[in-house]
Amino acid sequence: MxxxxxxxxxxxxxxxxxxxxxxxxxxxxxxxxxxxxxxxxxxxxxxxxxxxxxxxxxxxxxxxxxxxxxxxxTSNLCRGGGPIKMDHGILLGRLSGMGLGGTALQWLQSFLEGRSQLVKLGDTCSDPWPLTCGVPQGSILSPMLFNIYMKPLGEVIRSFGVRCHLYADDTQLYYSFPPNSKEAPQILNQCLAAVMGWMGANKLKLNPDKTEVLQVSCMPDRGIGWQPVLDGVALPLKAQVRSLGVLLDSSLTLDAQVSAVAGRAFAQLKLVRQLRPYLAKSDLAMVVHALVTSRLDYCNALYVGLPLKTARKLQLVQRSAALVLTGAQYRERSTLLFKELHWLPLIFRTQFKVLVITYKAQNGLGPIYLRDRLSPYEPVRSLRSSGEALLSLPPASQARLVGTRDRAFSVVAPRLWNSLPREIRQAPTLMAFRKSLKTWLFTQAFG
Incomplete structure (x- = not known):
């Protein structure tokens, strides 16, 4: 055509x-x-x-x-094997309620409806089966439609004073309460019951067996004295849970996460080392970045301020990757290796990620919940620091968990941001900010 x-x-x-x-x-x-x-x-x-x-x-x-x-x-257009299958009628009604109509709504209706699936084995085909739920996998439009479908769930959860994050079909609830609270069990269980009711009304299924509970406190060993209940099933407290690929423990030490990342990265490095004699350096660098460096960079903003004992595991991974890529001797200094490769050391890579997120949050390029954690510095009287685009450090009550206070985004972001030169903080674009920031951090790392 x-x-x-x-x-x-x-x-x-x-x-x-x-x-x-x-x-x-x-x-x-x-x-x-x-x-x-x-x-x-x-x-x-x-x-x-x-x-x-x-x-x-x-x-x-x-x-x-x-x-x-x-x-x-040849494949199921519904979310096969998963608990989420959006009802087309409900979704179209929700789109109409948001003000969508006319040709746009008709186009979306034609996108969703009129599909069928069949099974083919050799030359034999089953009868077509109409699809009344789900969206085509792999399309750009499908995740947006799913988020629109799930939007009322957040409103239901927040009506109980419970905070939530929704990411695709992953829903996380956050509820903070004092240790001896008598209202907490009732509020949380009512919220979970409302979530279950909303799921049923919208033709979705929530599996209590796959629902996990994590208690984060200064004294996690004491427990909370009760268990949340979902659909008649008591949800036990877990020592650690996985959130979007990150292992979180009850004290937020990230020990399990760092150990898991380091273990998988070293396993990949072992395979890459076997390929080294057969690859050009540029191809080898591409493989190292794809299989190793990407693992170190995923959610690495969480690694800022980690104890040296914990962070050292990731530093060893980065050093080993540099040795494989350069072919240098084991006793070669890490600083020289990273400088030759133009790599920022791990600690500076994590700072780079936090500062980029901070810039995005302040300039409307990041999520609102992160922007709400930042407060511009406003002196009570006219000072030279006025107009410097500085951030205020939060009070101690905002980050009360002593063990993680210095790693909290609301604390570490202003501290790192205020240490930047003024011209970097006031960069006009994200690209200009990233370029200036990396140059400045490279100077800080290697002099």
């Missing part, structure tokens, strides 16, 4: 529809002397669609290769 007017509304709508179905174009420029574009449409491996038949017509018929495809749906 070729589109003579690629910038027309119909052409743009067609390309968006192809993208949401997991399809992508290979040729993006004109392939005809008249300026026409032939769009060869391929399918993504995870799009749930595969090419069943392919016919290429002779070039003598046209100055373009014409390709006809017959596509067979």
């Amino acid at each position: 070729f589109l003579p007017e690629r910038k027309s509304g119909a052409a743009q709508d067609f390309m968006v529809a192809m993208t949401t179905m997991g399809l992508s174009q290979v040729i993006s420029g004109p392939t005809h002397q008249a300026g026409h574009t032939l769009d060869l449409v391929f399918v993504a491996l995870d799009g749930g669609v595969r090419v069943e038949e392919q016919n290429i017509l002779p070039l003598s018929w046209s100055d373009h290769h014409l390709i006809s495809l017959r596509l067979t749906v």
Whole structure:
């Protein structure tokens, strides 16, 4: 197929529809002397669609290769195996309630409805089964639709005075209360019952067996004297839970998380070391960054202020990665290795991440809940520090857990931010801020 007017509304709508179905174009420029574009449409491996038949017509018929495809749906368009399957009727009603209507709502309705799935074995196919729930996996639009579907759940939770974070199908509740509170069990159990009721009303299923509870306090060994109840099932307290891939323990020491990251990174380094003789240095660097450095950088803002005993495990991983990449002797100093590779040492990498998040939060590029943790410094009288874009340190009551106070974002972010030169704090764009910040941290690390 070729589109003579690629910038027309119909052409743009067609390309968006192809993208949401997991399809992508290979040729993006004109392939005809008249300026026409032939769009060869391929399918993504995870799009749930595969090419069943392919016919290429002779070039003598046209100055373009014409390709006809017959596509067979081979994967479930619903969230198979998971507890989340959005009801299309409820979702469309929710979109309408948010003010969406007309052509936009009709387009979304056509995107959701009219789909079916079947099972194919050899030349035999089952009867098509209509899909009344779920969204196509792999499309950009699907996560946004799911967030809209789940939006009322946050309002239900907050009505009990309980805070929450929703990330895709992962919902986390936060409730703070004094040790001897008599109201806490009642409030939390009522909130959990309301969550269960909302799930049932919206045709969702919540599995109590996969729900975990973590108590964070100065004295976690004492417990809370009671257990939250979800759908008649008592939820036991866990020593550690996994939150978006990060292991959290009851004292927030991150010991388990650091040990897990270091163990997996060393396992990957062992494999990379075997490939070293067969790869060029640029390719080896790419593999190291993909398999090792990415693990160190994931959520590394949490590693700021960790005790040296804990952080040393990650420092050894970074040093080992540098040795593999440079081929240097084991006794070579880490500072020289990192400087040669232009790597920031671990402690400065974590500071870089915190400061970038701080810049985003202050400039409307980050989540609101992080911006609310930051307070601009406002002196009571006119001082030279006025207009310096400084941040205030929070009172001790805002970060009461003594063991983690100096690592809390509301404490460490202002402290690091205020130490920056004024011209970096007032950088006009995120790109300019990142570039200036990395240069400054590199100077701090290596002189």
